[in-house]
Amino acid sequence: MSNKKLVQHTSLTKAQLDTVITIAKQAGDAIMQVYSKPDLQIEQKQDDSPVTAADIASHNVIVAELEKHFVDIPVMSEEAADIDWNVRRNWSTYWLIDPLDGTKEFIKRNGEFTVNIALIHNGKAVAGVVYAPVLNKCYSGLLGEGAWLESNAKQQVLDISQQQINDKPIVVGSRSHISPGLAEYVANIGDHQMQSVGSSLKFCLVAEGNADVYPRLGLTSEWDTGAAQAVLESAGGQVLIYPELTPLEYNQKENILNPYFIAASPKWFERT
Numbered sequence: 001m002s003n004k005k006l007v008q009h010t011s012l013t014k015a016q017l018d019t020v021i022t023i024a025k026q027a028g029d030a031i032m033q034v035y036s037k038p039d040l041q042i043e044q045k046q047d048d049s050p051v052t053a054a055d056i057a058s059h060n061v062i063v064a065e066l067e068k069h070f071v072d073i074p075v076m077s078e079e080a081a082d083i084d085w086n087v088r089r090n091w092s093t094y095w096l097i098d099p100l101d102g103t104k105e106f107i108k109r110n111g112e113f114t115v116n117i118a119l120i121h122n123g124k125a126v127a128g129v130v131y132a133p134v135l136n137k138c139y140s141g142l143l144g145e146g147a148w149l150e151s152n153a154k155q156q157v158l159d160i161s162q163q164q165i166n167d168k169p170i171v172v173g174s175r176s177h178i179s180p181g182l183a184e185y186v187a188n189i190g191d192h193q194m195q196s197v198g199s200s201l202k203f204c205l206v207a208e209g210n211a212d213v214y215p216r217l218g219l220t221s222e223w224d225t226g227a228a229q230a231v232l233e234s235a236g237g238q239v240l241i242y243p244e245l246t247p248l249e250y251n252q253k254e255n256i257l258n259p260y261f262i263a264a265s266p267k268w269f270e271r272t
Protein backbone atom coordinates (compact mmCIF):
# COMPACT_ATOMS: atom_id res chain seq x y z
CA MET A 1 0.00 0.00 0.00
CA SER A 2 1.48 3.37 -0.96
CA ASN A 3 1.46 6.32 1.38
CA LYS A 4 0.38 8.54 -1.54
CA LYS A 5 -3.18 7.36 -1.00
CA LEU A 6 -2.88 8.08 2.70
CA VAL A 7 -1.73 11.65 2.16
CA GLN A 8 -4.46 12.22 -0.41
CA HIS A 9 -7.10 11.16 2.12
CA THR A 10 -5.28 12.97 4.96
CA SER A 11 -6.46 10.09 7.13
CA LEU A 12 -7.11 6.36 6.88
CA THR A 13 -9.79 4.36 5.14
CA LYS A 14 -11.79 2.01 7.38
CA ALA A 15 -9.83 -0.91 5.89
CA GLN A 16 -6.55 0.81 6.75
CA LEU A 17 -7.82 1.43 10.29
CA ASP A 18 -8.57 -2.31 10.54
CA THR A 19 -4.94 -2.99 9.61
CA VAL A 20 -3.80 -0.69 12.43
CA ILE A 21 -6.18 -2.48 14.84
CA THR A 22 -4.59 -5.81 13.86
CA ILE A 23 -1.13 -4.32 14.48
CA ALA A 24 -2.18 -3.01 17.93
CA LYS A 25 -3.48 -6.48 18.82
CA GLN A 26 -0.22 -8.11 17.67
CA ALA A 27 1.63 -5.64 19.91
CA GLY A 28 -0.77 -6.55 22.75
CA ASP A 29 0.07 -10.24 22.27
CA ALA A 30 3.78 -9.41 22.52
CA ILE A 31 3.11 -7.49 25.76
CA MET A 32 1.08 -10.37 27.22
CA GLN A 33 3.93 -12.81 26.60
CA VAL A 34 6.07 -10.70 28.94
CA TYR A 35 3.16 -10.16 31.39
CA SER A 36 2.88 -13.90 31.96
CA LYS A 37 6.54 -14.23 32.96
CA PRO A 38 7.84 -13.67 36.50
CA ASP A 39 10.59 -11.25 35.36
CA LEU A 40 9.31 -8.15 33.50
CA GLN A 41 12.94 -6.96 32.98
CA ILE A 42 12.28 -3.52 34.46
CA GLU A 43 14.84 -0.77 33.85
CA GLN A 44 14.84 2.94 34.69
CA LYS A 45 15.09 5.37 31.77
CA GLN A 46 17.11 8.61 31.87
CA ASP A 47 13.99 10.52 33.01
CA ASP A 48 13.65 7.95 35.84
CA SER A 49 10.47 6.42 34.37
CA PRO A 50 10.36 2.61 34.07
CA VAL A 51 10.65 0.64 30.83
CA THR A 52 10.17 -3.13 30.53
CA ALA A 53 10.81 -5.88 28.01
CA ALA A 54 7.13 -5.48 27.04
CA ASP A 55 7.51 -1.79 26.05
CA ILE A 56 10.36 -2.77 23.74
CA ALA A 57 8.63 -5.87 22.32
CA SER A 58 5.50 -3.85 21.54
CA HIS A 59 7.53 -1.05 19.95
CA ASN A 60 9.36 -3.54 17.71
CA VAL A 61 6.13 -5.18 16.50
CA ILE A 62 4.39 -1.87 15.76
CA VAL A 63 7.29 -0.27 13.91
CA ALA A 64 7.96 -3.37 11.78
CA GLU A 65 4.28 -3.80 10.87
CA LEU A 66 3.59 -0.13 10.13
CA GLU A 67 6.65 0.04 7.90
CA LYS A 68 5.44 -3.08 6.07
CA HIS A 69 1.87 -1.86 5.48
CA PHE A 70 2.37 1.91 5.12
CA VAL A 71 5.51 2.66 3.19
CA ASP A 72 7.36 5.93 3.86
CA ILE A 73 5.20 7.29 6.68
CA PRO A 74 7.60 8.32 9.45
CA VAL A 75 7.14 6.97 12.96
CA MET A 76 7.69 8.59 16.32
CA SER A 77 7.52 6.24 19.29
CA GLU A 78 8.14 6.80 22.98
CA GLU A 79 10.84 4.15 22.62
CA ALA A 80 12.52 5.88 19.63
CA ALA A 81 11.87 9.56 20.27
CA ASP A 82 15.28 11.04 19.56
CA ILE A 83 14.36 12.66 16.25
CA ASP A 84 15.87 16.02 15.31
CA TRP A 85 13.27 18.80 15.51
CA ASN A 86 14.49 20.15 12.15
CA VAL A 87 13.51 16.83 10.58
CA ARG A 88 10.29 16.26 12.53
CA ARG A 89 8.91 19.78 12.04
CA ASN A 90 8.62 19.04 8.30
CA TRP A 91 6.46 15.95 8.80
CA SER A 92 2.90 16.65 7.68
CA THR A 93 1.78 13.05 8.31
CA TYR A 94 3.33 10.60 10.78
CA TRP A 95 2.57 7.79 13.20
CA LEU A 96 2.76 8.73 16.87
CA ILE A 97 3.08 5.70 19.14
CA ASP A 98 3.14 4.81 22.79
CA PRO A 99 3.81 1.06 22.65
CA LEU A 100 2.85 0.59 26.32
CA ASP A 101 1.14 3.47 28.08
CA GLY A 102 0.73 2.93 31.79
CA THR A 103 4.01 1.10 32.33
CA LYS A 104 3.63 1.57 36.11
CA GLU A 105 0.22 -0.15 35.95
CA PHE A 106 1.73 -2.94 33.82
CA ILE A 107 4.35 -3.48 36.52
CA LYS A 108 1.60 -3.53 39.18
CA ARG A 109 -0.24 -6.03 36.95
CA ASN A 110 -3.59 -4.25 37.36
CA GLY A 111 -4.52 -4.38 33.65
CA GLU A 112 -4.77 -0.60 33.19
CA PHE A 113 -2.29 -0.24 30.34
CA THR A 114 -2.70 0.28 26.61
CA VAL A 115 -1.11 0.09 23.17
CA ASN A 116 -1.50 3.47 21.41
CA ILE A 117 -1.15 4.18 17.69
CA ALA A 118 -2.15 7.59 16.30
CA LEU A 119 -1.97 9.07 12.85
CA ILE A 120 -1.14 12.77 13.00
CA HIS A 121 -1.86 14.98 10.01
CA ASN A 122 -1.04 18.69 10.01
CA GLY A 123 -0.84 18.72 13.79
CA LYS A 124 -4.19 16.96 14.37
CA ALA A 125 -4.78 13.45 15.69
CA VAL A 126 -6.91 12.19 12.77
CA ALA A 127 -6.98 8.46 13.50
CA GLY A 128 -6.23 6.37 16.54
CA VAL A 129 -6.29 2.91 18.07
CA VAL A 130 -6.09 2.25 21.82
CA TYR A 131 -5.92 -1.41 22.81
CA ALA A 132 -6.07 -2.71 26.39
CA PRO A 133 -5.05 -6.39 26.14
CA VAL A 134 -5.95 -7.53 29.68
CA LEU A 135 -9.35 -5.81 29.54
CA ASN A 136 -9.87 -7.15 26.01
CA LYS A 137 -11.04 -3.74 24.80
CA CYS A 138 -10.03 -2.11 21.53
CA TYR A 139 -11.04 1.51 20.93
CA SER A 140 -10.61 3.10 17.51
CA GLY A 141 -11.56 6.35 15.83
CA LEU A 142 -11.43 8.13 12.50
CA LEU A 143 -11.95 11.87 12.83
CA GLY A 144 -15.14 12.95 11.05
CA GLU A 145 -16.26 9.33 10.56
CA GLY A 146 -16.83 7.74 13.93
CA ALA A 147 -15.44 5.86 16.91
CA TRP A 148 -15.86 2.24 17.92
CA LEU A 149 -15.28 -0.08 20.83
CA GLU A 150 -14.67 -3.76 20.19
CA SER A 151 -14.93 -5.94 23.25
CA ASN A 152 -15.45 -9.72 23.44
CA ALA A 153 -16.24 -9.87 19.69
CA LYS A 154 -18.98 -7.22 20.01
CA GLN A 155 -18.67 -3.85 18.32
CA GLN A 156 -20.26 -0.68 19.66
CA VAL A 157 -20.42 2.80 18.12
CA LEU A 158 -19.22 5.54 20.49
CA ASP A 159 -21.01 8.89 20.26
CA ILE A 160 -21.01 11.38 23.14
CA SER A 161 -21.84 14.47 21.08
CA GLN A 162 -25.23 14.84 22.81
CA GLN A 163 -24.23 13.24 26.14
CA GLN A 164 -25.66 14.97 29.24
CA ILE A 165 -23.39 15.55 32.23
CA ASN A 166 -24.20 13.48 35.35
CA ASP A 167 -25.71 15.45 38.27
CA LYS A 168 -22.74 14.22 40.26
CA PRO A 169 -20.05 14.31 37.56
CA ILE A 170 -17.66 11.38 37.22
CA VAL A 171 -14.08 12.68 37.06
CA VAL A 172 -11.23 10.40 35.96
CA GLY A 173 -7.64 11.02 36.98
CA SER A 174 -4.28 9.27 36.92
CA ARG A 175 -3.72 6.37 39.31
CA SER A 176 0.02 6.89 39.62
CA HIS A 177 0.67 10.59 38.81
CA ILE A 178 -1.43 12.96 40.95
CA SER A 179 -0.89 16.71 40.51
CA PRO A 180 -1.83 19.64 42.79
CA GLY A 181 -3.56 21.34 39.81
CA LEU A 182 -6.04 18.46 39.59
CA ALA A 183 -7.08 18.87 43.23
CA GLU A 184 -7.80 22.55 42.61
CA TYR A 185 -9.81 21.84 39.43
CA VAL A 186 -12.00 19.18 41.04
CA ALA A 187 -12.59 21.36 44.10
CA ASN A 188 -14.33 23.82 41.76
CA ILE A 189 -16.59 21.13 40.25
CA GLY A 190 -18.55 20.73 43.48
CA ASP A 191 -20.19 17.38 44.28
CA HIS A 192 -18.52 14.72 42.08
CA GLN A 193 -17.21 11.15 41.99
CA MET A 194 -13.49 10.63 41.46
CA GLN A 195 -12.14 7.52 39.69
CA SER A 196 -8.44 6.74 39.40
CA VAL A 197 -7.46 4.90 36.23
CA GLY A 198 -4.05 4.29 34.67
CA SER A 199 -3.02 5.17 31.11
CA SER A 200 -4.92 6.56 28.10
CA LEU A 201 -7.97 4.52 29.22
CA LYS A 202 -9.18 7.74 30.90
CA PHE A 203 -9.91 9.34 27.50
CA CYS A 204 -11.66 6.12 26.45
CA LEU A 205 -13.93 6.12 29.50
CA VAL A 206 -15.05 9.63 28.51
CA ALA A 207 -15.52 8.46 24.89
CA GLU A 208 -17.70 5.57 26.14
CA GLY A 209 -19.83 7.96 28.18
CA ASN A 210 -18.72 6.26 31.42
CA ALA A 211 -16.93 9.36 32.74
CA ASP A 212 -17.74 13.05 32.31
CA VAL A 213 -14.31 14.64 32.35
CA TYR A 214 -10.60 13.86 32.39
CA PRO A 215 -8.71 16.92 33.62
CA ARG A 216 -4.95 16.46 33.11
CA LEU A 217 -3.34 19.29 35.01
CA GLY A 218 -0.03 17.46 35.11
CA LEU A 219 2.58 16.41 32.59
CA THR A 220 2.16 14.03 29.68
CA SER A 221 4.03 13.65 26.39
CA GLU A 222 2.52 13.79 22.92
CA TRP A 223 2.62 9.98 22.52
CA ASP A 224 0.56 9.58 25.72
CA THR A 225 -2.43 11.39 24.21
CA GLY A 226 -2.47 11.22 20.37
CA ALA A 227 -4.31 7.94 19.82
CA ALA A 228 -6.83 8.43 22.62
CA GLN A 229 -7.52 12.01 21.56
CA ALA A 230 -8.36 10.70 18.09
CA VAL A 231 -10.77 8.17 19.64
CA LEU A 232 -12.42 10.73 21.90
CA GLU A 233 -12.78 13.42 19.25
CA SER A 234 -14.08 10.90 16.72
CA ALA A 235 -16.74 10.03 19.32
CA GLY A 236 -17.75 13.71 19.43
CA GLY A 237 -15.66 14.73 22.46
CA GLN A 238 -13.08 17.46 22.80
CA VAL A 239 -9.55 17.81 24.17
CA LEU A 240 -8.77 21.43 24.99
CA ILE A 241 -5.66 23.04 26.46
CA TYR A 242 -6.26 24.37 29.99
CA PRO A 243 -6.91 27.17 30.79
CA GLU A 244 -6.90 28.60 27.23
CA LEU A 245 -9.49 26.07 25.94
CA THR A 246 -7.84 25.85 22.51
CA PRO A 247 -7.36 22.49 20.70
CA LEU A 248 -4.51 20.21 21.79
CA GLU A 249 -2.23 19.78 18.75
CA TYR A 250 0.87 17.83 17.83
CA ASN A 251 4.33 18.52 16.37
CA GLN A 252 3.96 22.28 16.80
CA LYS A 253 7.02 22.67 19.04
CA GLU A 254 10.37 21.02 19.77
CA ASN A 255 9.42 20.13 23.35
CA ILE A 256 7.37 16.93 23.27
CA LEU A 257 5.56 17.67 26.57
CA ASN A 258 1.86 18.54 26.30
CA PRO A 259 0.36 21.56 28.01
CA TYR A 260 -2.31 20.85 30.64
CA PHE A 261 -5.63 19.86 29.08
CA ILE A 262 -9.24 18.89 29.73
CA ALA A 263 -10.85 15.98 27.86
CA ALA A 264 -14.66 15.86 27.94
CA SER A 265 -17.89 15.87 25.97
CA PRO A 266 -19.04 19.20 24.43
CA LYS A 267 -21.65 19.73 27.18
CA TRP A 268 -18.91 19.84 29.80
CA PHE A 269 -17.33 22.86 28.12
CA GLU A 270 -20.73 24.54 27.72
CA ARG A 271 -21.25 24.11 31.46
CA THR A 272 -17.89 25.53 32.63
Ligand SMILES: Nc1ncnc2c1ncn2[C@@H]1O[C@H](COP(=O)(O)O)[C@@H](OP(=O)(O)O)[C@H]1O
Pocket residue numbers: 049078098100101102103104173174175176177197198199200219220221224
Ligand atom coordinates in the same frame (compact mmCIF):
# COMPACT_ATOMS: atom_id res chain seq x y z
N1 LIG B 1 6.34 14.11 35.06
C1 LIG B 1 5.99 13.59 33.89
N2 LIG B 1 6.56 13.99 32.74
C2 LIG B 1 6.18 13.46 31.56
N3 LIG B 1 5.27 12.48 31.43
C3 LIG B 1 4.68 12.03 32.53
C4 LIG B 1 5.00 12.54 33.81
N4 LIG B 1 4.25 11.88 34.71
C5 LIG B 1 3.51 10.98 34.00
N5 LIG B 1 3.76 11.07 32.71
C6 LIG B 1 3.18 10.29 31.61
O1 LIG B 1 1.94 9.77 32.04
C7 LIG B 1 1.82 8.46 31.51
C8 LIG B 1 0.95 7.64 32.40
O2 LIG B 1 -0.31 8.20 32.44
P1 LIG B 1 -1.20 8.08 33.76
O3 LIG B 1 -0.46 8.77 34.86
O4 LIG B 1 -2.41 8.82 33.32
O5 LIG B 1 -1.41 6.63 34.00
C9 LIG B 1 3.19 7.91 31.44
O6 LIG B 1 3.24 7.08 30.29
P2 LIG B 1 4.12 5.70 30.23
O7 LIG B 1 3.50 4.74 31.17
O8 LIG B 1 3.99 5.31 28.80
O9 LIG B 1 5.52 6.11 30.59
C10 LIG B 1 4.09 9.12 31.30
O10 LIG B 1 4.55 9.28 29.98
Ligand SMILES: [Mg+2]
Pocket residue numbers: 078098100101102223224
Ligand atom coordinates in the same frame (compact mmCIF):
# COMPACT_ATOMS: atom_id res chain seq x y z
MG1 LIG C 1 2.75 6.79 28.02
